[in-house]
Amino acid sequence: MKIVHLLATGNNGGIERLIDDYSKYSKLENVFIFAWGAGSCGEKLKTRNEKVYDIDGHKIGSIKTVKFVNAIIKNERPEYIIVHHASSLLRIISLFQPKKKVIIYQHNDPGNNFEDLSAKTMIKIAFSKLAFEHASRIIAISKFVKNNLIKFYKVNPNKISIIYNGTDVNSFNFHPHYFDGILHFVTVARLTQEKGIQNSIKMLSTLPENIKWDYTVVGDGEYKEELINITKKYSGDKITFLGNRDDVSEILDSKDVFLHLCDCNEGFGITIIEAMAKGKVCIVNNKGALPEIITNGVDGFVINNSDEGIQVIENILTCREQWDEIMRNAGARARHFSINQYVKSLDEMLIN
Numbered sequence: 001m002k003i004v005h006l007l008a009t010g011n012n013g014g015i016e017r018l019i020d021d022y023s024k025y026s027k028l029e030n031v032f033i034f035a036w037g038a039g040s041c042g043e044k045l046k047t048r049n050e051k052v053y054d055i056d057g058h059k060i061g062s063i064k065t066v067k068f069v070n071a072i073i074k075n076e077r078p079e080y081i082i083v084h085h086a087s088s089l090l091r092i093i094s095l096f097q098p099k100k101k102v103i104i105y106q107h108n109d110p111g112n113n114f115e116d117l118s119a120k121t122m123i124k125i126a127f128s129k130l131a132f133e134h135a136s137r138i139i140a141i142s143k144f145v146k147n148n149l150i151k152f153y154k155v156n157p158n159k160i161s162i163i164y165n166g167t168d169v170n171s172f173n174f175h176p177h178y179f180d181g182i183l184h185f186v187t188v189a190r191l192t193q194e195k196g197i198q199n200s201i202k203m204l205s206t207l208p209e210n211i212k213w214d215y216t217v218v219g220d221g222e223y224k225e226e227l228i229n230i231t232k233k234y235s236g237d238k239i240t241f242l243g244n245r246d247d248v249s250e251i252l253d254s255k256d257v258f259l260h261l262c263d264c265n266e267g268f269g270i271t272i273i274e275a276m277a278k279g280k281v282c283i284v285n286n287k288g289a290l291p292e293i294i295t296n297g298v299d300g301f302v303i304n305n306s307d308e309g310i311q312v313i314e315n316i317l318t319c320r321e322q323w324d325e326i327m328r329n330a331g332a333r334a335r336h337f338s339i340n341q342y343v344k345s346l347d348e349m350l351i352n
Contacts, residue, residue, distance in 0.1 A: 010039030068217025191221030
């Protein structure tokens with residue numbers, strides 16, 4: 001069975017990482033089309049001899065890009081076309097394909113599209129609605145995302161399949177870091193305001209003076225300079241920015257607590273799964289699908305404000321047994337979101 005995956009770019013993001021991992025384990029014949037450049041993801045796929053079409057849509061323009069992609073799909077004759085990125089152009093392309101072949105993937109919170117109701121945004125929303133109606137199937141990455149597809153786009157619930165994202169947990173082997181007198185906090189995320197790293201910085205700066213700590217931030221993005229300025233005000237000497245790294249698994253080895261205090265409603269959270277697989281205590285905000293990943297007090301902590309976060313930190317320091325139990329439960333929970341389980345779920349849906 002041949003599947004064409006239609007993506008905007010192959011830059012270093014969650015969707016691209018998922019595609020890269022999926023291609024390693026899927027037994028189907030997969031073809032990947034990148035409308036605006038294959039990037040690092042495309043290069044990785046090429047090294048494994050996957051079929052990759054790298055289209056520089058910025059140079060040739062939108063109309064030619066649509067024609068190019070349609071011609072490729074016609075030539076490849078796939079059983080299914082999966083549209084991954086929530087790009088209006090990609091969803092327009094899907095409207096030119098037979099309805100039975102099109103699957104629209106919703107990788108983030110659909111409600112984000114309704115925050116700015118400008119004329120341009122309303123046009124994008126209209127195209128997405130048409131694409132959802134045209135598609136034979138829609139994949140949501142969580143119950144939260146499914147519910148918001150129904151709420152905002154009025155999608156027929158029977159058309160939506162929930163397939164939780166997966167990650168290669170075998171690359172994140174269980175490795176608890178036993179307390180050395182300093183609590184080592186870490187976040188892995190794009191440096192945007194929505195990811196809430198500023199919330200973690202401010203919370204940590206209010207910890208009692210008797211708690212020794214440091215905080216490592218892995219990732220890059222447009223909000224980095226602002227975050228650096230914030231650290232100068234809140235305990236900057238305890239905070240390190242590492243930028244994008246390929247050795248995240250090794251970095252996590254020396255950490256105790258993973259923080260993800262986002263301001264946005266996350267559709268899922270791959271980096272959280274990776275930290276849980278490592279046996280890290282994860283503290284996350286009660287946003288979006290995060291409560292679907294973590295059961296509060298069982299395999300991590302879901303908080304509503306920084307006061308609750310500080311209480312959690314104080315409690316795990318005074319109760320080593322609870323800390324150990326959370327670590328073990330987190331490692332076991334992460335296995336439910338393995339890339340193998342993800343590939344099995346997606347391939348079975350396509351085959352059946």
